[in-house]
Amino acid sequence: MLLFFYSCLAVFAGVGFLAFRQPIYSALSFAAVVLATCGVFVMNDAPYLAAATMIVYTGATIIVFLFVLMFAQRSRLQLYDLSRNAPVWSIVIGMLLFSFLFAAIREISIEPPAPHVPSQVAELGKLMFTDFIWTVEIVGLLLLVATIAAIVIAQDAQNDPAEKTESGINVSPALVPVPSASAQTAKRVASARPGGNR
Amino acid sequence: MLNLVWLIPLVLMLALLAGVLICLFRKGAELAHVPTIVGLSISSAVSLILLFTSQGGVHVAITEGYTWLSLGGMHVPITARLDGIGLIQLNVVTCISLLVAVYARGYMLGDPGYARFFAIISAFVFAMVMLVLVGNLFVLYAFWEGVGLCSYLLIGHWYRRPSAAKAAMKAFLVNRLADCAFLVGILLLWHGIGLVGAENLATVGRLDFDVIFDAVPALAQRQPDLLWWVGLLLLIGAIGKSAQFPFHVWLPDAMEGPTPVSALIHATTMVTAGVYLLARMSPLLLLTPDVLLIAGWLGAITAVLGGLIALFQDDLKRVLAYSTVSQLGLLFLAFGAGVNGELLPLAVVAAMFHLITHAFFKALLFLTAGNVMHAMGDCIDMRKFGGLRKVLPSTHILFLIGALALVGAPPLAGFWSKEGILGLLTLEIGNPQYGSVFAIWLFMGLLSTLLTAIYTFRAYLRTFWGDVKLPAQAGAHPHEATAMMLAPLYILAVGSALIGLVIASTGALAEFVLPIPFLTDPHAHPHAGWWLVIASVGLVMAGATIAYYSISTSGVAAKRSGVPARFAELTSNRFYLDEVFYFCLVAPTQHLSKMVGIFDSQFIDRVIRRGATIPSAIGGRLRTYQTGVLPNYALTMALGIVALVALAFLRG
C-alpha cells in the first residue's frame, strides 16, 4: 500500500516535472520524484541506498541544480521554458517505449531463488570492499576526474573572450595558473579515498 | 643449407629498401650502387654455393620461407622450389646481375637518375629471383608482373626523352597483352584443378607446382580441351615476355633504356623468363603436344625473322636486340622438338644449355656495345663510326669473343649449345609423324645460323675495321672504358669462351636439370652428327665471307638496287611488322574504342553519371537533418531505439 502511494507520488511528480513551465517547479518536482524513489527503495529492501540517495540527490545535487537555475534565472519566463521541443513526437516515443517495457515486464516470470531474508548493509559493504573493490577504486578515479573537469570547465567561464582565440598555444601568461589549483583539489579528493590507485 | 636460399631475396629486399631510402632522402646518391652491388654479391655467392652443394644431392626441394597469410582454412606460404631448372636460372640471374651492376657503376656514373637506377635494379633482381624460386604459379604470376613493371621503369629511365617514354609504354602494353592471356590461363588451370579434386587444398595452394603436376594427367583425361587452352595461354604469356613472333616488336624498342639494362633485362634474364616458364611447366606441356608444335613454329619463324631484320640494321644495339630475338626463337624451337614427348626432356636440357651460354655472350656483346656507345658519346649508329679497333682495343677483343661465341665458332660456348638444339632436331627427322616438320625446322635453324653469322660479322666489321671514323659526339679523345667497367667484361668473356666446353664435356647438365616430374631421362643424348658440325661451321664461314664482301664491295653506304635493295628495305623496315601490328591490332582497337567511346559517352556514361549522383543526392538530402540542434539528434536517437525495440517485438 505504501509502495503504491510512493509510486503514485513519483509518477505525479514526474508528470509535474514535465509539465511545469517554471524550471524551479520542475526541479522541485524532480526532488519529489527522488524522495518518492527513496521510499520505493526502502520498500525494496534497500534502506542504505534510500538514505544515500536522499543525501546525495536531494541533499546535494538538487540543491546545486536549483542554485544554478536561480543563478541563470531571468526576471520572467524565457521562451525556451514556455515551449516544448517536438512535444508530440516526444510523448509518442515515451508512450511507445513505456508500452514495450510494460509488455516485457508483464510477460516475464522469474522466481526468487530463496525465501526472503531482510538485507544487511554490512553484507553490501562486504561485497563492495572484497570482490568489487576495484569498481570502488574506479569510481573514486572517476570522481577525481569529474572534479577536475568541473573545475576546469567552470573556470573557463571566469576568464573571458581572450580565450576564444583558441587552441591553448597562445594563451596569455597573465591568466591564473590553473594546474596547481585544480590539482590541489585533485589531491584532496585522492587522499580522501582509501588506498588510492597507486 | 636449403634455407640459405632465403638469404637471397632478403638481401635484395634490403638493397631495395636502401635504394628507396636513398632516392627519398636525396642524400648519398653517389653511393647508391653500394647496397645493390653488396646485395648482389651475397646473393650470387649464395646461389653458387647452392648450385655446387646440391649437385647430385637433393633435386627437388621445397622450403617454406615465409607464411604470407594464414587464417582459418587459408594458408598462403611463400615456398621456394629448388630444382635444377630453378638453380640454373637463379645462378644466371644473380651472377649476370652482379657483373652488370658492377659495369653500370661505371656506365651510369654522373647520371641524374643514378640512385633511382640502382634501386630499380635491386627491385628487378628481387622480383626475378622470386619468379625463379617460388613454388606456386599464382605467386609466380605476381612476380612476373613485378618484373614487367621494373622493365617498364628501366626502359623509361630517361623518361624525358619521348622515344624512351614511348618505348617503355610499348613494352609495357605488349607485355600486358600477353600477361592477360597468361592470367586467364592460370585461372583456367585453377578451375581445372578444382575439377579433378584437390578440393581439400587451400585455394591458392592449389596452384603449387607439385599439385599442378599431380593433377594434370587426370585433367588431360577428363578435360583435354581445357588443358589445351591452358597450355596455349601459358605459351602466349611466355612468348610475350620472351619477345617471340608476333610479340617481338617491343624488344628492339626497349633498347632505349640504358645499355646495362638492355644487357641485363632485355638480353639475358627477363626475356628468358618465358623459356623458364615453359621449362617449369613442361610436365603440363608434355600432355599438350599441339602447343609445343606451335611453340616450335613460332620459334623457328622468330629465329629466321630476327636474323633477317638484323641484317640491315644500322644501330649496333638494335642488331644485338634482333639477334636476341632470333636466339630466343632457337630456344622455343628446341621446345618444339618436345612435340614428340620422348624428346621433351632433351629439349628442356638443350634449351637450358643455350640459355646459359646465351646469357654469357649476349651480356658480353651488349656491354661491349655499351663501351662503344660510351666512347662515341652516346652514338650507336654504325654508319657514323668505324675502325674502332685502334681506339678501343680491349673492347674490340671482347666483342670479337662475344661475336664468335654468338655465331657458334667451334670451341666457344655458342657452338656447343647451338649444336645441341640442332642435333636434337636431327634425331627425329625420320619420324613418320613429325619428320617433315623437323626437317623444315632444321633448315630454318641452319638458315638462322647463317644469318647470325652474316649480321654479326657485318656489325663487327663495320664497327671495328676499316678506316678510323668518329662521330661528332665522340669528342676529341674517345677513350677506352675504365678498368671497373672492363673487369666484368673479362669475366663474361672467359665464360663465353669456356662454359660451353665445360658443360658439354662434363655432361652433367641433363642429370642436373632432368628430375622433373613425369619427365624421364631417355639416356639418348643427342650427338650432333659430324655432318651437322661441318655444315654449321661451313655456314659460319660462309656468313663471314658474305659479310666481308657485302661491306668491302658495296661500301658501308653503298647504293642497293633491284631485289637485294627491296629486300634490304623490307628488312630494315622490320618487315613492316610494326605497321602490321598497328593495322591489325592498334587501329581496330582505336576504332573499336572510338565506337565504344561513343556508346560509352552516350549511354553508359549517362547511366553511370546518373548513378553516381545518387549517393551525393542522398547525402545532400541527409545533410539537411544535420541541424546542429541537440534535441533533434536526441529525438532521432530515441526514435531509433523505439524502432529497434519494435523490431525485436515483431521478430519475437
Place this chain on the structure above:
Amino acid sequence: MNPATFQTLMLAATLFAIGIVGFLSRKNMILMFLSVELMLAAVAMNFIAFGAHYQNYQGQLFAVLILTIASCEAAIGLALVVSLFKRKATLDIAAWSDLRETDREANVEVPVEQNEPIESYPVLTPAGTDPLVNPVRVSKDGALDTLKA
C-alpha cells in the same frame, strides 16, 4: 515474481519514459540534465528491484555505482552549463547549434507567440475624448498602450 517487484519495475519503466520525454522535450539545459538523472534513478530502481528479488547485493552495488556516476555527471553538467551560460546568457539548448552542416541555415527558433497574460483593465475614458472601443493593455512598465484593431 511478487507484486512489489512488479510494481517497482513498472514505476521504473514509467520514470524512464518520463525521463526520455523530458530529455527530448525540455529546452532548458538544466532540465535536460535533470531528465538524464531521472532516467538514471529509474535504472537504479530497476537494479534494486531485481536485487531484492534475487536477494543478492549486486543490484544494490550497481545502484550505488550509478548514483555516484550520476553525481559525477551532475557536477560536470552544471559546470558546463555555467560556462555556457556565461558565453551566451541563455539556457536554451538550441542556442548552441552553430556546428551543423555548413550550407544549412541557422536553426532559427520560430518564436512561439509569447502568450503572456495580457492584463487588461477597463479604464475610464479621459474627459473630452471619444470613448475607445478596444481594450487597453497595461504593459509591464505601467505605460498605457492602446491596442489598435
Place this chain on the structure above:
Amino acid sequence: MIITQEMLNNLIPVFPALGLIAAGCILLAIGLFQAPSPQAANESHGHGWAWGSLAVLLVIWGSWLFSSTQVEYASSLFRTDLLSRSGTHLALLAGCLITALTINKAPSRHACEFHSCLLFLIAGLALVTASSNLTSLYLSLELISIPTVLLLSISRRDNAGREATLKYFALSAFSSAIFLMGASYLFGLAGTTSIDGLVRAIGANSSTMAYIGFVLVIAGLAFRVTAVPFHFYASDVFSGSSLPMAAMLSTIPKIAGFVAMIKLLGGPTLNAALVPVALTTLILLALATMTLGNCLALVQSQCRKLLAYSSIAHSGYIMLGLAALLVQGASSRAVLVYLAAYVIMTIGFFAGISTLRARTDQDVELNDLNGLTSTNLWLGISLSICVLSLIGIPITAGFWAKFEIFRGLLTPGDRLLLFAAVFMAINAAIGAIYYVDILIRLNSSTTAWKNVSLTTLTDKPAIVTCVFCACMTLVWFIVPTWM
C-alpha cells in the same frame, strides 16, 4: 582494509590499465608542484608532459609485452583472454599514436590535466577489454567518456569547442542511461552481473525482456561506435574539437564500443532464438550506418567532417564483421583486425592534416590538400598511403581489414550476410569516390601552398606520426599475420 592475495591477483589482467592510472595520478601530483609562473605557459613546457606520457605508454606497453603470460586468468571483475590481450594492445597502440599527435598541440595551460586524462582514458579502454562483469564494463566505459568531456573542453576553448563538449556530454549521458536500462533488464533475467552468467542466462530465456535488454544495450553501445541513428554528434563534435581529439574520438570510443559488443554478443552461448533478432538488428544498423556515412562524406568539403562521416561508414563495415561473428560463432578476429587497421590509417590521416593548420583550429579544407605531395613529399606520400589504406587497396593494411570482413561474411553462406556483403561492396565503391578525390588532390600539380610559406608545416611529431602510420600500413600488408 585487508588486502588479500586474491585482490592482488585481480590486478594481473589489468596491469597496463593500472599502470596508466598510476602514471596519470603521478602526473597530476607533479602538476601540483609546478610553479605557477608565466613560463609555465610556454610551449616547451607543454611538450614535456606529452613526451612524458608517451614514454609512460611505451614503457607500459613494452613491459607488458615482455611479461604478459598466456595464462587465462579470471577474477570477478576482470579476465584475460585473447580478446583482452589484443584489445589492450589496440588501446596502447591508439594511445601512443594519439599522444604522439598531441605533442605540439596540447593546451599548455592545462597540459598536466590533459595528459593525465588521456592516460586515464586509455586505461579505461584497456579495462573495457578486460572486463568480465557489467559493473566493471560500465565503469570502464564511463572512464572513457568522462575524461573525454574534459579533454574536449580544455583542448579547444572557443564557442565551437564548448558546443562540441555539450553535445558529446549530453548525448553520451543519454546513451549511457539507455545502456544501463538494458543492462538492468539483463541483470533482472540473470540475477548476476557477471557477463558470462548473463549471456548464459539469456541463452536459457527467450522472453521479450531479453530482447529489449539486449537491444537497449546494443543501442547504448551504438552511440559510442557512431552507428546510425546515434551518429549525429559525430560530425558536429569532430568539427568542434581539436584535431588530436577528433582522432581520439574516432578511435577510442569505437574500439571500446565494439569490444563491449563482442563481449555481450557472447559467441556460442547466445540464445538461438535471439540470434535472428540480433542479426537483423546489427545488419540493419550496419547497412544504414555505412550508407549514410558514405553518402554524407561525399558532399563534404572539410577534412574533419569528411573524416567524421568516413569513420561512421567504417563503423558500418565493422558492424557487419560483428554480425558475421554472430552467425559463425567464430572468433572476433575480423573486427579486431579492422579496428587495428582503422586506428593506424585514420590516426595517420589525422596526423597528416593536423600539420597543415597546427596553430589554429580553423578547419582544414579539402582544397588545402591540393598538391601537397609536390611541396612536402613525405607528408604527401604518407597521406596518400593512408588514404589508399582507407579505400582498402592491396599493398596496404586496409586491404586485409576489408578482406577479413568479407571473408567473415561469405564463409557461412548465409543469404542475409551475402546480401550484406554485396551492399558493403557497393558502399566501398561509393567510399572510394571521395577517397580518390583526396588522392587526386594530394598529387595534383596545382598546389594550395604555392604562395603560402610552409612555416606552418613545422609540426615534426605529427609528420613523423603520419609517416609511421603509413609505413605500418605497408608493413602490415607484407606481414599480415602479426595480429
